[in-house]
Amino acid sequence: MKKILSFALALLFCISAVSTASATSQQDWDEYWTKAESQQGVIMFAGSDETERNFSWYSAKESTPTVEITVSGGATKTFTGYCVKTYSGDFANKVTATGLEAGKEYSYVCKSEGYTSDAYTFKTENDKSFSAIYVTDVHVSYDSENADSLKNCSLNFNNVIESAMEKNDDISLLLSAGDQASLGLECEYKAYSASPYLRTISTATAFGNHDRKAVDYKTFKNVPNEKTNNLVGEYNSMDYWFVKGDVLFMVMNSNNGSGIDHHNFVKEAVKTNPNVKWRVMMFHHDLQGGRIESREDENKFLRLLWGPICDEFKIDLVLLGHSHYYTVSAPVYNGEKVGSVTANGTITDPAGTVYMVSGSINRPRELDDGEIPPLGSNIDIEKLTSEKIYNIIDFSENSITVKSYTLESNEMFNSYTISKTSQNGGHPSKLPAFYQPIIRFIGTVFAFFNNFSTYDRVKNNGIEAKLSDFIFVH
Numbered sequence: 001m002k003k004i005l006s007f008a009l010a011l012l013f014c015i016s017a018v019s020t021a022s023a024t025s026q027q028d029w030d031e032y033w034t035k036a037e038s039q040q041g042v043i044m045f046a047g048s049d050e051t052e053r054n055f056s057w058y059s060a061k062e063s064t065p066t067v068e069i070t071v072s073g074g075a076t077k078t079f080t081g082y083c084v085k086t087y088s089g090d091f092a093n094k095v096t097a098t099g100l101e102a103g104k105e106y107s108y109v110c111k112s113e114g115y116t117s118d119a120y121t122f123k124t125e126n127d128k129s130f131s132a133i134y135v136t137d138v139h140v141s142y143d144s145e146n147a148d149s150l151k152n153c154s155l156n157f158n159n160v161i162e163s164a165m166e167k168n169d170d171i172s173l174l175l176s177a178g179d180q181a182s183l184g185l186e187c188e189y190k191a192y193s194a195s196p197y198l199r200t201i202s203t204a205t206a207f208g209n210h211d212r213k214a215v216d217y218k219t220f221k222n223v224p225n226e227k228t229n230n231l232v233g234e235y236n237s238m239d240y241w242f243v244k245g246d247v248l249f250m251v252m253n254s255n256n257g258s259g260i261d262h263h264n265f266v267k268e269a270v271k272t273n274p275n276v277k278w279r280v281m282m283f284h285h286d287l288q289g290g291r292i293e294s295r296e297d298e299n300k301f302l303r304l305l306w307g308p309i310c311d312e313f314k315i316d317l318v319l320l321g322h323s324h325y326y327t328v329s330a331p332v333y334n335g336e337k338v339g340s341v342t343a344n345g346t347i348t349d350p351a352g353t354v355y356m357v358s359g360s361i362n363r364p365r366e367l368d369d370g371e372i373p374p375l376g377s378n379i380d381i382e383k384l385t386s387e388k389i390y391n392i393i394d395f396s397e398n399s400i401t402v403k404s405y406t407l408e409s410n411e412m413f414n415s416y417t418i419s420k421t422s423q424n425g426g427h428p429s430k431l432p433a434f435y436q437p438i439i440r441f442i443g444t445v446f447a448f449f450n451n452f453s454t455y456d457r458v459k460n461n462g463i464e465a466k467l468s469d470f471i472f473v474h
């Protein structure tokens with residue numbers, strides 16, 4: 001039986017290799033995997049805006065890391081960062097490069113004690129248009145019974161990015177809506193970062209519930225404008241924002257229900273960037289989409305908490321994950337549909353927020369006992385598939401176009417465009433209901449007590465941690 005299964009899997013792999021344009025082969029990836037450069041976890045995160053980039057990589061020794069950046073045909077500048085000890089005893093190096101000029105090509109080398117990276121290149125935008133890849137639930141997974149699990153998960157992820165880059169070589173950002181790792185372990189984040197593409201385009205990751213199973217996400221990330229003055233903190237990660245083109249990206253930690261903190265964060269981010277036309281939010285938990293019965297109580301509360309924040313601050317698009325089920329909602333305001341999104345259609349000045357969930361890369365969801373799971377009533381488009389879904393999003397001053405593909409088919413299966421003719425588009429400007437602060441307060445109290453169970457879960461996963469680190473603000 002096992003032999004038949006392996007033969008079938010091998011055959012499936014061959015078929016997908018044929019239909020997927022020119023993906024990196026298993027053999028090439030196996031060879032790359034033996035090289036140091038695949039194991040250092042070098043990754044370039046988005047900076048606060050286009051003039052900045054944040055770098056991160058691991059090393060065995062403690063030192064003061066630097067990144068040497070050379071503008072094409074010009075001078076080299078050295079940026080110095082800092083080094084933090086990771087849970088496993090390695091060190092994570094963090095460097096921010098600032099003062100980058102628009103419309104230039106840069107090369108860079110990361111240096112820490114005993115390590116000099118290969119040279120990588122990236123470009124800065126010179127106008128308000130750019131393209132991004134949006135994926136979620138990449139689920140790079142450590143498996144003690146499968147030595148190749150990390151390698152194979154990272155190959156799948158690499159080939160998703162490669163497939164997108166082949167369709168659009170102007171892509172300069174990767175948006176990953178949480179569950180980058182399945183157990184939240186450093187080895188998984190290193191494997192997540194193995195794709196060389198993550199050194200030429202910027203990455204922004206949201207903190208998923210699986211990332212929360214351990215404490216290594218804290219030292220993996222190097223994100224800009226992270227909120228620190230919370231009433232109720234979170235050990236690994238809190239909300240952060242950055243601006244690219246004409247888009248304010250707000251990346252939220254939806255594991256933490258502290259409504260007061262999230263509301264304050266969004267208010268401040270919007271106030272700091274008043275003239276940025278588009279507001280895009282990304283977080284992990286699915287609000288409107290593919291239902292999982294056991295999660296529905298939690299989802300109802302999350303809709304009550306997040307929906308009014310998206311309404312009040314006129315969020316145009318929310319990118320989500322968690323349910324591993326591709327869905328695109330209608331524009332939603334006050335929990336109700338206020339229009340519709342159609343396949344290959346354009347919606348102009350919608351009077352609400354569109355919520356989108358992509359599928360998982362390494363853990364695609366199957367039908368529930370052969371049945372399609374129920375959907376929320378606000379969903380306009382859905383696709384449940386065992387194939388790996390990715391999306392290319394074209395951002396411009398007047399529109400956001402989302403195009404969705406599967407790696408295996410190499411074909412686009414859906415697209416839609418949101419266009420806005422003014423800063424506020426069709427978003428209503430109503431005052432929030434009087435009881436909203438009460439809901440946010442309840443969320444904040446819940447978040448405080450939830451940190452005790454997060455601590456317990458992490459301890460039960462064999463991680464030595466201090467309760468005070470989980471309870472008090474960081």
Ligand SMILES: [Fe+2]
Nearest residue numbers: 137179210322
């Ligand atoms: Fe997930």
